[in-house]
Amino acid sequence: MKKIIHITIYSSLAALLIQATGCKKDYTNPNAATSTQVLSSAKGLVGVVVGIQKTYTANVAYGMSDATGLVTNETFLLNPGNTSELQFSTGGTAVDGTNGLLSNVWTSASKVIYDANNVITAASQLSDKGYASGLIGYASILKALSIGCMAGYWEKVPDTIGINNATFSDRMTGYARAIAAIDKAITTINANAISNTFLTDLPAGVDIVNTLYALKARYQLFSNNYTGALAAANMVDLSKKSVFNFEAANPNPVFNAVTSTNNVYQPVDSTLGLPASVAPDLSDKRVPFYTTINAIINPRFRLNGFWNSATTAIPLYYPGEISLIKAEAYARQSTPDLVNGIVELNKVVTKKPANDALGIGADLPPVAPVTAADLLLQIYRNRCIELYLSGMKLEDMRRFGRPTSERKRNLFPYPFRERDSNANTPADPVF
Template structure:
C-alpha cells in the first residue's frame, strides 16, 4: 500500500487497521495525538519511532514477520493447514489462483512493510540534524535495518515494488527493489563508519539486534539475490558468525508464530519431517536440525508440531542466521564467473558437519561431511537443500526456489498478486502474475 496521508501512527491502532486490510484507508491520523514533526527533531522522539518500528514489524498476526513466514511457508509446501476457516491462510495453502488481491495476509504484509518504510524514512531523514552524531548514527543504522528488511520483503514476494512512498507512485522491478535495500544499507554503514554508534543509543534501543553485523548480513542476502556474488561473499565474510541478532519477545509482546499458530494448534503446523522437500532432497533421518525445528507428538494429532523459533511465547526470532551467511558463501563461490567448487563445498560442509553446540542458536546437522565431487548444478542443488533445512520457516524459501531454478511443481506460486488496497488506489499497479 502506498502511504500518502499519514500524520501519526499509534501502533496499537495500526494493528487493528491491518487486520481489516481490505477496508484500509490511507490515513493513520489519531486526533488524540500531538503532531508528529516536533518529536522527529529530538533524540527521544526518534528513539520512540525506531522502537515502534520493531513493534510494527514483529507484533501479532498482522506483523510483517508473521505474514512473511506464513505466506512463504504455505506456498513452498512447508506448512499444513489446520483449520480451513482461517481463510487467508487456507487460500495460501491452496496456492495458484486461490490467492488473489483479497487475501488479507498479503494485504497486511504489503501495508505493514510500506508503513515500516515510511516511519524509517522519518528517522533516516531527521536524525542527521541531531547534535550528537554518534547517537544519530545509531538511529540511522537501526531504522535502515527495518527499511531494508521491508524493501527486501516486498522484492522477495512481488515482481514489482513501489518506487517510493506517496500517492499513485510508480513501480520498479524486484531486482531494483533489492538494490534499493542495498543502497539503504550502504548509507547506514557509511554513517556508522563516520560516527560509531554511541553506548547511549544501544542502551535506549530495543535489545537483541546486533546492528553492524545485521547491516552486513542483510547486504549479503540481497547481494546474492541480485547476482552480485563478489559483494555477497565479501559481506558474508564481514559478519561475526559467533554473534546473535534477534527480535526479542516477552509475556506482553509475544512471539507472533507462537501466539497465532503454535499455542492454538488451530492455524498451521509443519507439513512433516520432509520440511516440504522432494524425496531426493529430504533431510537425512539423522539430521539434528529436524528435531530443532519440528517437535513430534506421538499420541495426539497433529504429529508434527512447530518448534524452533516458534516454540514459546518469548522465543527470540533471528533477523538472520549465522548458517545463512555460510551458505551464502558456498553459493557465491559456486556461482563465480569461474566457479570455485572446492571452496563452495568447504563452506557447505561447515553446515553439514556443524554440531548444535557450535552454533549460537543451537542449529546443527551434525552429519558426516559430503565428499562430492559435484558439478556446479549438483552443488547448487545441495546448497538449496541445506538452505531449506537450515533456514526452515524463515520466510526465505520462495526466493531461494526462484533464484536456484527449482521446478515450479515444488511450489504453489512464484510471485503474489497485488492487494486490492493497492490496486484500488494506484492506477500504476502492475498486472498480476499468472502464477
C-alpha cells in the same frame, strides 16, 4: 525503566504509523503527538523505532512465515476456515487480491519503510552523531527487511511510499534499494560509531553492524551479485547473533497465533516439505530443532525452534545462512570455485548445535559434491533446512530453478486495496 519508557513512547506514536484507509494514504492522527514533536528528540525517535520493530515482527515477519510456509509446502493447513491460509494452501489463482494476510503484509511493510525514512531523516539532524548512527542503522535494517519482503513477494515494487498513485519498478530494483539503504547506514556508522547510550536504549538482542552486513550479503545474493554477496558475508562475525526479543506483553507472533493455538498450520513432517531427493537425513539434528513430536494429539509434527514459546527470540539473520551465501557465491562464479564452496557448505553440514550462536546444527559427516550443479543442489537443500520457515524459501525456489510443481505460487497478486487506490498498480503475475 527502559521498557517503561519504550512502552510509554510507543503508545503515543500512533500518529507516525500508516493508517491507509480508503484511497488516500493518510498517516496522521489528530489525537496523538505531532510528528514534529516526536521526531525532534532522540528519545522520541527511539520510541518510533520500537514501534517500527513491533510492526515489522507482528505483521511482516509473521506474514512471511505464514505465506511462504504454505505456498512452498514447508507447512500444511489445519483449519480451512482461515481464509487467507486456505488460499495459500490451494495456490494458483485461488490466491487473489482479496487475501487479507497479503494486504496486511503490503500495508505493514509500507508503514515500516515510511516510518523508517522519517527516523533516518530526523536522526541525521541530531547533534549527538553517535546516537544518530544507531538510530539510522537500526531503522535502515527494518527498512531493508521490509523492502526485501516486497521484492520477494511481488513482481514490481512501489517507487515511493506514502503518496497516491506511486509508480512501480522491477523487484530487482527493490533489492538494489534495500542494499543502498544498508550502504548509507554503514557509511554513517563508519563515520561516527554507535554510542553506548544508544545501545543502552536499543531493544536488547540486536547487533546492528553484523545485521547490516548480513542483510547486504542476503540481498546481493538475491540480486545475483555474487562478488558483492561474498564481500559482505566476509564482514559478518559468525560468533554473534542478532535477534528480535519478545516478552509476555509483546509475544512471539508465530507462537501466539500458530503454535499455541494449533489451529493454523504445522510442519508437514520430518522432510520439512522437501522432496525425497533433497529431504533431510534422518540423523540431521536440525529436524528436531525445528520440529517436535506430539504422540497423543494430531498433527504429529509440531513447530519447535524459534516458535516454541511466547518469549522465544526470532533471528534477523542466521550464521549458517552466511556460510551458505559464501558457498553459493563461490559456486556461481564464472569459473566455479568448488574447493572453497565445499568448505563453506561443510561448515553448515558438520556444525554441531553447541557451536552455532542460535543453536542450529546438522552434526552430519561432510559431503563431497563433484560438480558445480551438485554443489548448488546441496546448498539449496541446506538452505531449506537451515533456514526453515524464515520466509526465504520462495525466493530460493525461483533462484535455484526448482520445478513449479514444488510450489503453489511464484509471485503474489497485488492487494485490491492497493489496486483500488493506485491506477499504476501493475497486472498480477499469472502464477
